[in-house]
Amino acid sequence: MEKQITAKEVRKDMEYLVKLLHKEWERSGKTKAVVTVQLEDVPEIKKRMAGVIADKQKHLDFWEFNPPRNQVPVLWYVAVKQPV
Template sequence: MKSDSTTVIKNMEFLVKELHKEWDRSGASKASVIISLEEVDGINDKLKEIIYQTQKSVDEDELTFKQSIVKSKECYVLLRVVRKIAKKKDKCEKQAIDNEFAIELDKDELKQFKGLFAEMFK
């Protein structure tokens, strides 16, 4: 019996690793968001805090498997946004031409970003 539960656990671990790989990739771009260099630090700070709190919740709270997977996906989507912002910010600062840049967001990224920064879409 123990080998059956071990097999199930190993299969679940494999499944979660595969999901993480998939979530790490952006889908097709749905929209562009323009961010000024003045806004970047505030946006990054908010995103990092949300990622931290969400991951903390996954680690510490008594969540169902489904809730844990949903929160993990949210973290991966937000991490993609953070990476996109960092890449564009570095490029913008190196070129020293503009004081703003645009990032392309896929459907999931746009949904979460809009939910957090609705004021940027008015």
């Protein structure tokens, strides 16, 4: 049976890793670091990013075909345009 890791343990482990990272930066003299994660390597991130992109596209499509007229407040315009 797997042992459940508590949030406190995770935080403690992360703090330790950050301390090690800072020590390495001080030792090496580096001031910047770059991390690259391929979306294919992390399916959860890929799925979330695809959802965010699709949501943004829906908003862009809506405003492209239904532009606000005469500076009408957005909330009022959206409420009026919704089907009854």
